[in-house]
Amino acid sequence: MTDNIKLDTNIVWAPGFAALADALSHFLTDLSPTKVMVVADFGSHTHCYPLLQQMLPEHGLVVLQGGEHHKDMEALGDILNALANLKADRHSLVINLGGGMVGDVGGMAAAMYMRGIQFLNVPTTLLAMVDASVGGKTGVNFNGIKNLVGSFRLPTMVLISPIWLSTLPEREIKAGLAEMLKHGLIADPVGFAELALAIQALVIPRRPLHELEFAYWIPHSVKIKAAIVAEDFEEIGPRKQLNLGHTVAHALEAEAQKAPITDILHGEAVALGIWVEAILAYRMLTLQREELESIEQACLALVPDQQLEVLIQAHPDDLILTMLMDKKNKDGQIRAVLLRKIGETLIDRPVTIPEMQWAISKAQERAKLMLQNRPKPTDQ
Numbered sequence: 001m002t003d004n005i006k007l008d009t010n011i012v013w014a015p016g017f018a019a020l021a022d023a024l025s026h027f028l029t030d031l032s033p034t035k036v037m038v039v040a041d042f043g044s045h046t047h048c049y050p051l052l053q054q055m056l057p058e059h060g061l062v063v064l065q066g067g068e069h070h071k072d073m074e075a076l077g078d079i080l081n082a083l084a085n086l087k088a089d090r091h092s093l094v095i096n097l098g099g100g101m102v103g104d105v106g107g108m109a110a111a112m113y114m115r116g117i118q119f120l121n122v123p124t125t126l127l128a129m130v131d132a133s134v135g136g137k138t139g140v141n142f143n144g145i146k147n148l149v150g151s152f153r154l155p156t157m158v159l160i161s162p163i164w165l166s167t168l169p170e171r172e173i174k175a176g177l178a179e180m181l182k183h184g185l186i187a188d189p190v191g192f193a194e195l196a197l198a199i200q201a202l203v204i205p206r207r208p209l210h211e212l213e214f215a216y217w218i219p220h221s222v223k224i225k226a227a228i229v230a231e232d233f234e235e236i237g238p239r240k241q242l243n244l245g246h247t248v249a250h251a252l253e254a255e256a257q258k259a260p261i262t263d264i265l266h267g268e269a270v271a272l273g274i275w276v277e278a279i280l281a282y283r284m285l286t287l288q289r290e291e292l293e294s295i296e297q298a299c300l301a302l303v304p305d306q307q308l309e310v311l312i313q314a315h316p317d318d319l320i321l322t323m324l325m326d327k328k329n330k331d332g333q334i335r336a337v338l339l340r341k342i343g344e345t346l347i348d349r350p351v352t353i354p355e356m357q358w359a360i361s362k363a364q365e366r367a368k369l370m371l372q373n374r375p376k377p378t379d380q
């Protein structure tokens with residue numbers, strides 16, 4: 001046995017190639033699936049599939065077009081079609097090789113095919129490693145609304161390995177770091193402070209974020225998420241905390257999809273969302289100014305200029321219109337997760353429309369200022 005570590009009942013950390021091959025081989029031997037179907041997108045197919053392919057028996061393959069725009073019913077239909085064509089049965093296995101997009105759609109296909117078959121998540125983006133692959137939320141966007149259709153279904157196993165990160169663009173690394181900061185803000189104030197410091201130490205001298213000590217930070221972050229999920233799988237209570245920043249984030253993502261606004265990654269929207277919601281928490285709850293400042297500094301370090309513009313240019317009323325459709329709401333009122341302090345949240349906090357308008361406008365004013373003061377590429 002190699003140096004694999006069990007992070008939770010169905011989550012394995014495989015630090016290198018040999019560990020990954022070993023974990024996969026044990027898993028396949030134990031499960032002995034009748035058929036195996038790999039789901040990837042263009043990116044994970046190019047960068048990760050060639051390596052995984054060597055570790056697999058004969059299998060089918062579906063390659064989806066990547067990106068949030070394609071996390072839809074068509075992608076779901078493509079996977080279901082491929083499973084039917086492969087004559088997959090109830091003892092077959094889906095392997096989701098990719099980021100959160102592949103995991104969400106592939107997981108949903110596995111949850112629906114023959115009323116549910118087993119699936120293995122092999123996350124290849126940082127965001128999927130620490131967040132999307134863990135916890136059993138699957139789904140697709142529908143009618144312009146994020147994750148409107150989906151189901152809860154736990155993967156049979158999640159096999160996390162940092163080997164995939166070497167080809168992941170810096171922007172995607174930052175997006176994953178946003179969800180990792182979120183885990184710290186919810187449940188681990190020391191971890192938040194340390195990670196924020198480690199990020200600043202690389203961002204300020206403009207060194208690659210790939211230098212972060214992922215072998216420590218990924219398992220650390222996964223354990224926080226897994227513990228919260230174990231407490232409340234179907235998100236009736238404490239799991240709602242993981243939606244910190246997401247009320248605003250989902251609205252920004254919907255806004256960015258409207259031409260001519262630019263694209264925004266989920267993690268970038270989350271970084272901005274955490275910040276805007278921290279502004280709200282500073283006004284409405286007990287979050288302190290120094291805490292707000294450290295959140296602002298950590299989150300905004302992860303957002304490029306163009307994506308800061310998405311926030312600046314969005315009309316608060318348009319964002320609020322999307323927020324009113326959020327699954328977390330009740331009785332047509334916006335409900336957000338707000339920080340009482342770093343490490344402690346309040347879930348289901350009603351937020352009035354004027355309060356939300358105020359927080360967005362405040363963030364927009366501040367973001368404009370920060371953008372003016374940011375060093376331009378030619379400044380160095």
Ligand SMILES: NC(=O)c1ccc[n+]([C@@H]2O[C@H](COP(=O)([O-])OP(=O)(O)OC[C@H]3O[C@@H](n4cnc5c(N)ncnc54)[C@H](O)[C@@H]3O)[C@@H](O)[C@H]2O)c1
Pocket residue numbers: 041042043044047048066067068071098099100101102104124125126127128131132133134135136137138164165166167168169172175265266267
């Ligand atoms: N289910 C959940 O609990 C949960 C949690 C968080 C986010 N999500 C969802 O996850 C999605 C975002 O996931 P994401 O941030 O992983 O983005 P993503 O899945 O869209 O992947 C980002 C890009 O990276 C490419 N890529 C993947 N692995 C690569 C690698 N190793 N090297 C180079 N390129 C690679 C992909 O092809 C894609 O172009 C959103 O749809 C979000 O809603 C789900």
Ligand SMILES: [Zn+2]
Pocket residue numbers: 131179246266270
């Ligand atoms: Zn998220």
